[in-house]
Structure formats: structure tokens, C-alpha cells
Amino acid sequence: MAPKQSRNPELIRGIGKFSRSKMYHKRGLWAIKAKNGGVFPRHDPIAKPSPAAAKPPKFYPADDVKKPLLNKRNPKPTKLRFGKHHPGTVLIILAGRFKGKRVVFLKQLSSGLLLITGPFKVNGVPLRRVNQSYVVATSTKVDVSGVNVEKFDDKYFGKKVEKKKTKGEGEFFEAEKEEKNVLPQEKKDDQKSVDAVLIKSIEGVPDLKTYLAARFSLKAGMKPHELVF
């Protein structure tokens, strides 16, 4: 329903143009009353179902148990800094092990993080999530129309939860050795399929491949606040 327009225009905050009795007439409350036999219609409250008899608790703690304060925070997903970040934009990563690398932006995930790829063959950056705050967007764009990134979401990148093993002593030492972080073949194939299309469109632009392979760094005389990226 469209937001209701008040029939009482505001002169100043808190003060309307029309008095209480005028508004009574304007809103037609007299007509509503007349229709209802001189009384304003009211509905009886809906009978609430009587609460089911609660079972008395089995255990009463001796001391008062402190309840933690309620936390109703609902963080909003970070907005994409629109205008700058379109899929295909080349980003410069500013921190982490890939700092300085120029990387292709694929899409923004539901958590607000950006999905990027090197491409891996070009500069060694795999399919990865990166925080918008640690990235500078350049005005260079790569054509990513052929790339399908539907299947990638935050769960894909989350840590794999393993079932807890029983703490048998003999198993302890062996288990540690086996659970090395081997990248599953599936992820390698995903990387290859995404990059294959990307690399083709990158090679279409002269110098773009070497540009992505090179790292960015500030040289003497470069002032970041004056640079056009």
C-alpha cells in the first residue's frame, strides 16, 4: 500500500494546520460512527490460546545464572563501491601475500568479499576472496563475459570442517601427517576452466598479460592521492 498522505499538513514539526475537531470531521470519523450505531467500531481481541502447562524444570541451579545480553546486530553486506568495480575490473591488491599483484575481479560474494582470480597462470593468484578495503580498482577492464562464476560462493572458500577423530594415541601421530592441505583436484579444474576463458580475452589486448604479471609498486615521486588509477 502506498505510504499514507496525512490530511493534516505540517506547519512546523509537531504542529499541524488543523485542530483536533477539524481533523475529526476531515477524516470522516462521524460517518464511521454513524455507520456503526453511534459508537466507534472495535474488535474484540483475538483469544490467545492458553499456554500449554510448562513442565517444572528438573534442575534449579544453586547460584544465579547470568544471561548474556541480547545481541541483535544484523550487519549489512558491504556495498560494492559502485562505478569502480564492474566484473572484469583489474584490481591492485594492497596487502597480504599477493600485495602489489594486479588481479581480475569476477564478482562480489554475498558476504561482501570480492571474488578474484590472477589468472593463476599469469601471476600466480588463484581463485580467491579479497576484502574490498584492501584493494585499489583501476580503470582497466577485462572482458569476462564468457566466464561462468555462478558456482562460487562463500561456502566454496570456507574451511572444511572435519569430523572429530577419537583420541587414540597411536592414531594421533599418523593422523597429523596425513591431513595435509592438498588442494582437491576439483578446485584445480575450476581454476583452469575460469582462467581458460579469461586468458583468451586478456591476450586480445596488447601488453595486458605482461601488465597483469607485473607487480605494482610506488616509485619515487609517485603520490597515491594524485595518481589516476
Next chain:
Amino acid sequence: MGDANIKASQWRQVEVGRVVLFSTGLYANRLAVIAEIIDHKRVLVDGPASKPEKVVPRHSAALSDLSLTPIVIDKLPRAAGNAAIKAAWEKAQVDKAWDESAWAKNRERSVKRRQLTDFERFKVMRLRKQARFEVRKTMAAARASAKA
């Protein structure tokens, strides 16, 4: 001592007909010509131009906002009106003379450099490296042949 060739110093003078460049203010980076000198700090300035964004209306400007250029419009009558100045400006081809000057070209170059994107800077860097390599290669060859 030998023949010393003494040349009297020559400055660019604030005179009627001197073409000036606005360095700051509303008319920054526009050319105008001095129509009349008001006092030791101000001049009456007028700048007809073909492009409406580059026009400087006739007004009194502080000399501190202006830079004198080496271009002078000869024999401009003092306090000439707008039409006369416009005719003299076009006859002397001030715009053309300015565009061809090293000063204007340098300014244009620094503007361009400031607007380069990261990708363009990368390409420039590679081209300069290639040019540098060629220069050094020929120098090395020349040096080698000179020694031999």
C-alpha cells in the same frame, strides 16, 4: 681579458600588447592580452578566443595572477576596444604561436602525464625501457668501435 660580449639583460615587459597567461583564479590557463596598465599592480586585460570556454572577458586583473609570455602583439593601441583587440589577435595568430611554443607543449605534456592510468603508465614504462636499451646499445657499439 678577451672580448667580453656584454648583453644588457632583457626582461619580458609589462606593456600594452603583451600576451599573458592566467595562472590562477577563474580564468586559469587562459590567454589574454594587456590592453592598458592601470597601476603598478593591475592591468586591464582582454582575451578574445575562438573557443567560448577560453574567452577572457575584458576586466582588470592583478599582475600576481598572470604570467607574461614571450608573445607580444605589436602596435596595439592603448586601451583598444574588444573588436580591435580581436582583430589584432587574429592577425598576429596568437593562438597558433602559443600552441607551438615549448611552454604550451610542456604544460600539455605534464597534464597528460598526470592523467595516465595505471595500465598506461605501465605501457609508457616499457616503451621508455625499450628506447633506453636502443640508445645504450648504439653507445656501446660506438664506444667499442672508437676503442678499436
